[in-house]
Amino acid sequence: MTDQVSDVTNEVTLEELAALMKRVAGVNVDPARLREQADAGFDTFGLESLGLLGIVAELEQRYGRALPEQTERCKTPAEFLSQVNGALRKGA
Amino acid sequence: MSGREPRRAVVTGLGAITPHGLGVEALWKTTADGGSSLAPLQREGCTGYPLRVAGQVRGFEPAALVEETFLVQTDRFTHFGLAAARMALEDARLAEADLDSPYGVGVVTAAGSGGGEFGQRELQKLWGQGPRHVGPYQSIAWFYAASTGQISIRHGFKGPCGVVAGDEAGGLDALGHAAQAVRRGTDTIVAGAAEAPLAPYSIVCQLGYPELSRAAEPERAYRPFTADACGFAPAEGGGVLVLEEARAARERGAEVRATVAGHGATFTGASRWAESRQGLARAIEAALAEAGCRPQDVDVVFADALGVPDADRAEALALADALGAHARRVPVTAPKTGLGRAYCAAPVVDAVTAVLALEHGLVPPTPHVTDCCHDLDLVTGRARPADVRTALVLSRGLLGFNSALVLRRGDATGPER
Numbered sequence: 001m002t003d004q005v006s007d008v009t010n011e012v013t014l015e016e017l018a019a020l021m022k023r024v025a026g027v028n029v030d031p032a033r034l035r036e037q038a039d040a041g042f043d044t045f046g047l048e049s050l051g052l053l054g055i056v057a058e059l060e061q062r063y064g065r066a067l068p069e070q071t072e073r074c075k076t077p078a079e080f081l082s083q084v085n086g087a088l089r090k091g092a
Numbered sequence: 093m094s095g096r097e098p099r100r101a102v103v104t105g106l107g108a109i110t111p112h113g114l115g116v117e118a119l120w121k122t123t124a125d126g127g128s129s130l131a132p133l134q135r136e137g138c139t140g141y142p143l144r145v146a147g148q149v150r151g152f153e154p155a156a157l158v159e160e161t162f163l164v165q166t167d168r169f170t171h172f173g174l175a176a177a178r179m180a181l182e183d184a185r186l187a188e189a190d191l192d193s194p195y196g197v198g199v200v201t202a203a204g205s206g207g208g209e210f211g212q213r214e215l216q217k218l219w220g221q222g223p224r225h226v227g228p229y230q231s232i233a234w235f236y237a238a239s240t241g242q243i244s245i246r247h248g249f250k251g252p253c254g255v256v257a258g259d260e261a262g263g264l265d266a267l268g269h270a271a272q273a274v275r276r277g278t279d280t281i282v283a284g285a286a287e288a289p290l291a292p293y294s295i296v297c298q299l300g301y302p303e304l305s306r307a308a309e310p311e312r313a314y315r316p317f318t319a320d321a322c323g324f325a326p327a328e329g330g331g332v333l334v335l336e337e338a339r340a341a342r343e344r345g346a347e348v349r350a351t352v353a354g355h356g357a358t359f360t361g362a363s364r365w366a367e368s369r370q371g372l373a374r375a376i377e378a379a380l381a382e383a384g385c386r387p388q389d390v391d392v393v394f395a396d397a398l399g400v401p402d403a404d405r406a407e408a409l410a411l412a413d414a415l416g417a418h419a420r421r422v423p424v425t426a427p428k429t430g431l432g433r434a435y436c437a438a439p440v441v442d443a444v445t446a447v448l449a450l451e452h453g454l455v456p457p458t459p460h461v462t463d464c465c466h467d468l469d470l471v472t473g474r475a476r477p478a479d480v481r482t483a484l485v486l487s488r489g490l491l492g493f494n495s496a497l498v499l500r501r502g503d504a505t506g507p508e509r
Contacts, residue, residue, distance in 0.1 A: 025161060025165075026162070026164035027160075050165065050229055051165075053228040054228040060224065
């Protein structure tokens with residue numbers, strides 16, 4: 001568990017997503033590129049559906065709560081972070 | 093000239109990860125020298141069981157050969173498969189850029205047990221920490237079909253793919269299936285098998301096989317066809333061959349190494365070794381018939397060589413049944429006594445070795461075996477130079493599958509002599 005989580009805002013950042021993509025799915029992506037192409041499909045970066053499922057599971061463990069089912073069906077980083085952070089804010 | 097020549101499957105590339113080393117050169121060098129890589133099983137978590145000797149792949153750094161995205165979602169057996177497939181494709185000089193269409197290349201592999209090490213790790217998380225700690229890749233990594241899928245994804249191949257579940261002999265059946273796919277219209281098939289059964293869970297599964305050798309000394313653990321045969325030593329590793337349609341291979345200037353001329357397969361039941369005589373003989377006859385070869389055309393036999401007295405006797409008799417008097421004259425070898433049996437990968441590595449034997453004009457010997465108590469000309473001690481043009485590769489599985497494959501040197505178009 002080396003990824004840093006911003007406890008204060010309780011938000012998952014693009015940098016954290018990049019780190020999770022690397023650790024869970026072995027996908028190397030520069031956070032800057034992820035930010036630039038936040039509306040591109042996850043497949044653009046080489047992340048497939050099982051990898052996203054693994055990232056959702058990681059976040060659920062980290063925050064100790066279930067994320068909405070549609071989270072694992074998000075197509076882009078922007079959509080995913082908005083979904084995850086929305087759910088975390090709601091639950092806070 | 094009448095019509096077009098029939099489509100034939102030829103071998104244009106070889107790849108292997110074996111206890112002898114990484115790559116085909118390392119395999120051939122030790123095999124031709126009659127060397128052995130059997131050793132005490134000392135891998136972490138694998139000691140203290142009645143299995144003492146195995147053929148372990150050493151110096152294999154998955155991260156150096158396979159991209160991280162593939163590593164995280166695959167077991168060691170698929171790492172072997174991916175590495176061997178890339179070697180075979182490079183050997184065939186079949187870079188992705190050469191392909192007219194990704195639909196023209198398919199992948200066929202066989203595996204006996206799948207990803208035991210990966211599966212054990214995830215099941216330990218399941219029972220140790222709970223279901224939410226099981227990673228999503230457990231759903232695909234353990235599966236014996238994983239190597240076919242991952243090889244095709246990695247190289248972008250979109251042609252007909254397949255997975256053969258046919259026991260240990262499935263390795264040869266994968267090559268037979270691939271040759272058939274080439275004849276039916278696909279120009280290239282990447283075919284082979286990989287296994288990684290030297291992990292704790294997988295070892296415990298194998299302890300139920302009465303055929304498994306319990307011997308503690310590497311030089312005594314696997315000695316088929318001798319009076320001291322006491323079972324087989326298992327091994328890990330993988331072998332892959334690139335099969336191409338003969339004319340397509342010629343047109344792109346590929347070197348044709350051998351022709352997959354015939355294949356036959358039968359089933360005679362688990363551990364019913366006496367009955368495997370008839371089944372194996374029938375498989376040999378079917379393979380020779382498809383190849384258009386007579387018994388006396390066979391220049392070398394790569395034996396299954398299980399190392400169980402009843403099974404060894406059945407194999408010797410099957411050869412006599414299928415080849416007649418020629419069975420006593422043809423050189424027979426079992427280089428796998430220096431490697432161990434890597435289940436489905438064992439006969440594929442034998443096929444790779446057979447292609448090299450045809451090319452080098454050299455029949456490699458059977459390590460650890462000095463005395464043969466059957467009516468066979470078993471090559472022992474040193475490799476034997478011979479003008480070998482046709483090789484017969486045999487395999488039987490512990491669960492009763494028997495297969496035979498006929499390989500012929502170069503681009504063999506019809507009956508020889």
